[in-house]
Amino acid sequence: MRVRLPPLPLRPGTGPGVAAAALALACAEFVRSGLYGAYLTQASPELLGLPEREAVAVAATAFSAHFLTDTLCRGPAGALIARYGARRVLLAGSALSLAALALLPGVHIGWELILMAAVHALGFAALWPAAMNLTAGAARPGYQGRALTLVSMCVMPMIGAGFLLLGALAPGGTTLVPLLVLGVQALGLIAVLGVPGRGPRLAAAAPTPRRRRMRVAARALAPLLPAALMQTLTLTLLGPLLFTLARELGLDFWGMVVMLVVGGAAAFGSMPLTGRVADRGRARLALVVGYSLIGLALGTIAGTPPVWALYGLAAVAGLGYAFVAPGWAALVAGTLPEAERPAAWGAVMTVENAGTALGPLVGAFAYRHLGTPGPFLVGAVLALLTAGGYTLFRHAFRQDAQPV
Template identity: 35%
Template sequence: MLWKNPALMLRLLALLILSEAAHFGFFITALPLRAESLSLNAALIGTLTGGHYLADALSKGPMGYLAGRWGAGLLLALASLAGLLVLGTVTVGHLPYLALFALAAVWGVLYGSLWPVVMGYSQLLAEPGRTSRALALTSLAVAPGLALGVGVLGPLMQRQPQQGLDLLLGLQGLALLLSLTLLRLKPAPQTGNRAASLGELRRQWSGVALLLPAALAQTLAPGLLVTLVFPLLAQFGLGMMDLAWPALGLLVGLGLTLWLAGRLADRTSPRRALLPGLLVLALSYGLLALPHPEDRLWLALPLLGMGYGAFLTGWNGLVGQVLPQGQRMTGWGAIMTVEALGYAAGPVLGGLMWTHYGHSGVFATGAAVFVTTLVYYLWAAGQAQPTRSTVYSESARP
């Protein structure tokens, strides 16, 4: 097992999956499909969604700090309760737009605690020598939530809207019930018996500061494709079923590399997985930037999976090494805020490249971002001496 307290970690992962399923299901599926009954147009929905996601992104650092300082259980329960209030309000309808916007923003602020808490406890509870694999697996827990919230809920709401809303409320209700079992979740153990001096704090956080530009760049590249998947398929004359075998190759490459690179990262150094991962990602994007990329999907997508498998283990392992001891939830929150900004900027840049240069501009930009990130790591990674993790006691159990 990857964690010392699997019962606690599995509850946290289940909460993350349920919460993300309801989250994606509401903003990507239910809200657009319920727009007419709520008297909302596309602009109002976009403003509501954008305000929520901005609140979520900007609150990750502060929420991680509060979770690490005072305990995570209450924050997780409040986030689940806020989500249930928003979903219940939309189901009933007839709430003024400004009130709905305020509720969604409050949900976003509280929701910002979820990922820093789960990643912080994943690192805290990871078995010695398995931290990179534990963190990489945790970061992939968003995938089942996305599949459930969009892939299952979307078609259901198109055919039977009321049943779709009932399922959405049920998912969020289960998340709330599960969060109540975590109310006694204690703050992460702090190291040392005295307050850190200003110089110590500067040294502790210098490594995190070096990671921030790379965190922005490496989420910017996949963010380029957020709004372009279907336009790209249309240009190449492909349907979703045409991606079945290449996508299977991507999943196989991701799974195998995730485990093998994770062992390498845990036994040697995370950078030995991270740097080759970035290079393979740049290569896969470069192949797709060439003319007629549909002829090379069988090669590019498995390479993409291999690149992301190596990158995820290396990146999470490196962050886990660098974050200050006793302040890891705050650190995860800060890193994730910058990552969220990269995802936000990606669609804007991707749209500009698509408009002016077509698919070649989009994928060439992504390849350039990965190469730039690789060069940055080669220059900057050695500047910070990672803070080595201490093996915490199992007193973190609720």
């Protein structure tokens, strides 16, 4: 008896190009997460010859400079992709990133490290808009949410691998780590050669004046920007506090790991079904259900339940995320006009990054003033507000995708 596997959510012939873009993005994220999230904070005293506290402050400033530059440049990077095609822009960006990272072994002054991080971000900024736009264009009709989520989920393990591996190699690794970083970044540059110059050709249509096209794009983009901010703000406010909150909820390290595994398994296991809901013209419904489940889970955790209940609540939150990820991908892909999608996607990602930067600050503020329940309570309120916004302003989102 043959087992029939589900079809890939990509149109025939587009898989290699999408895979190349995903590999380039995964390599770049491996480098970024490991370098700024784990390596520099440990190695900066030796690299810069400074006392530990001063060196860590410089490393944190370099991370902020990288993140801010990436945030500000995603919109312009998307516009360049729309004009020159993905391959040219990604080749230039990946080469610039490689050149910046090649300076790492010779960096011994704080401002040099900060400048290197900013130049690295200039090259990095085009990767996410290019990968998402290429995937959306390559997706089979009615499969955009699942295709975009598949690419994002394939990249995520490399983010964790970079953080863990470079963090483990950081003590005494001032020679090995730069070589590893350059090797992985070079692999990403080679992968870009497989990215198509431009996405699939659009169907022939009557010429439209540029000003009118920009007005249409702006109207489609307007409701997505506050939604993008609320989503990343909600989903990132617990991140830096995770170890602290886990202890205060009665979880040890391995208990927290098991809780995360339960949540991840619930998300990955249910995503084929939740993605189908999102891609059948019900992206908003998927988002409303997803954020309602996340709000329910966070609100219940704010009541500090017994430890055994936390694992069930992690599964509820994971199921909520399984609705949110493909729902958001399908909504963005179906709302943005196809001709202006690269630049518009860059603008959406700029706002997403702003929410990612603000989330930890909001979480820390809530923890300081409300204690352990604070971040969960604020997260629950934000999640339910986001779900309510998708319900109240449902007519603001124009969906091009048709049910299948």
